[in-house]
Amino acid sequence: MTTKTYAASESTPRQRGGIPEPIANLPAPSRSVGIAILFALWAAVFFASLFAPPLLDDADATHSNAARHILSSGDWVTLYVNGIRYLEKAPLPYWIDAVSFKLFGFTAFAAHLPQSIAVFLLALLGYLWASKAYNPRTGLYTGVAVLTSAGVFLFTRVFIPEIWLSLFLATALYAFLQSLEQGKSHAYLMWTSLALAVLTKGLIAPVFIFGTGVVYLALTGEYRQWRRLKPFTGFLLFLATAAPWHILAGLRNPDGFLNGHPHGFFWFYFVNEHFLRFLGKRYPVDYNKLPGYLFWSLHLVWLFPWALFTPLLFAGVRRRVSTILAPTYAARTALLLALYSALVLLFFSFSTNQEYYTFPAYLPLLMLIAAALTRAESTYSEEKSSRRWITFAHAALTVIGVAAAIALFIGLWRSRHLPFVPDIGELLAHRGVGDYTLSMSHLFDLTDSSFAALRLPAALAAIAFAFGPAIAWFLRTKRRHLAATSAIALTSATFLVAAHIALIRFGPMLSSETMAAKITDLRSTRAISPDTKLMLYGDQSYGSSIAFYLGEQLPLVEGVSSSMIFGSSFPDAPKIFLTNANLLATWGTGPRKLLFVPLERRDNLDLVLPVSRQIVLAETSGKALITDRPLDNR
Structure with a gap:
């Protein structure tokens, strides 16, 4: 792998006012090589998983049915599922899938291809933004983290709109920051991306963008540059993009006597699906709310393995308080990402929620973690706190890896004489599955007798966990930081491939x-x-x-x-x-x-x-x- 080297050592800090700062140009692959690495990783983990299993029952096939109906009926305004109005969802993800079905036929590949492409675009955006704000290595780490985080992979196995929402909101954030520097073209990109986010998930998009933007402008004093955001012409562009569908949907599904129904689109979509859902009073009440301790702690799982480096965000925080509002692009990026992530997490901590609702915060959090990791690598030899927290992350990952490997090897050993049964659903302990309302509930069905059907993915995951974390830690002790972080990414990628093979084995149970x-x-x-x-x-x-x-x-x-x-x-x-x-x-x-x-x-x-x-x-x-x-x- 070719790299551009800008410093003699990866661990030599640059001094600014006596405070060690990360080297601006740590050794990293060139941009073309970096993008090629991301594409290869995406192809191995995400594109290769498009062909199996078939569409799963529940949300996956339900949403695919809505997209299929668009083509069969020619109605691009009102969504239908099984002939019944499906008014609770914004239309853009279904329009995109309808186009995919038109091109590739009614297959699982066509249903999931748009989401897979959105994952790559999100990783690419993270790579380019972090490279600009920090350095190419941070950009590479950000893109790789997006492609190897457990939550990003898990919550793109089914057709849900969160990946598109994350992409559009992240693009709007990036364009917001750029427009304060460069003005016109980026401002219009911001308004267009925000409109597309509204067409993806509704009014939650402007809540996140405007909420973050207002606080950011107040803290930095950049509200004086408000004209660069093109608030008047930009808002007109926003309305021209987002309003037509909402108006047409309201006209075709009106309230009151016009359709013989007390409520139509406007009440159901805006009042019921936005405000009442947030308050937990939506009709019908069919959503759970994660307990607070689970809501927060599960993000360590969704951002695994990179969440283990989260303490680096707070290492030396006192030293950086005075520079958080510094007029540098890196400082402004960090502040914007921190405000946005906090708003998303706090919003859904109060609202009814599913595990994947905070997906839009994943890229900003991963970019901040990548920046902190790069900074710690650059000061590894000089700062005890950097070494301590990196060592803690590697120790935790190694312990988790060894524990997982042991558990998997035990399962392989106990099932060594059991026959392979293709229909794993017959071997599971079905405990009240009809009462499951959280997306991860089916994990509780797995029993020892079903392990024989999972030998291949279990063996693959066991090998990855047994050796990958240890190799990464060894490389870190040798100051080979880029290689060490790459080893973590490859370990996670291997595990995700194994997880998808396991999902295929669950296909007969999860799909009809x-x-x-x-x-x-x-x-x-x-x-x-x-x-x-x-x-x-x-x-x-x-x-x-x-x-x-x-x-x-x-x-x-x-x-x-x-x-x-x-x-x-x-x-x-x-x-x-x-x-x-x-x-x-x-x-x-x-x-x-x-x-x-x-x-x-x-x-x-x-x-x-x-x-x-x-x-x-x-x-x-x-x-x-x-x-x-x-x-x-x-």
């Missing part, structure tokens, strides 16, 4: 694509007649991947829940909602019935429909496809 394939096969072989009626038991989210892969609107038995409630109450909503009484009245009569039953509803169905009247055609991970009569002889 195999059921869609079974239905397609039954139709193609004429084992069922064309007039067969396919239904889902329970909320559409339980089998949303079936609707996506078949491209059909499916009746739901006892399925008016969660995201379906508001849209189903419109007078023109399709009559897709059936009751248990409807099912019993038609079961075994008229056209054949096919019923998909998720694991979460098997017991409920058995109480309503005797097992003797169920003919199981397929079963995987506790999910079943049943019919009301034997298959046709044809």
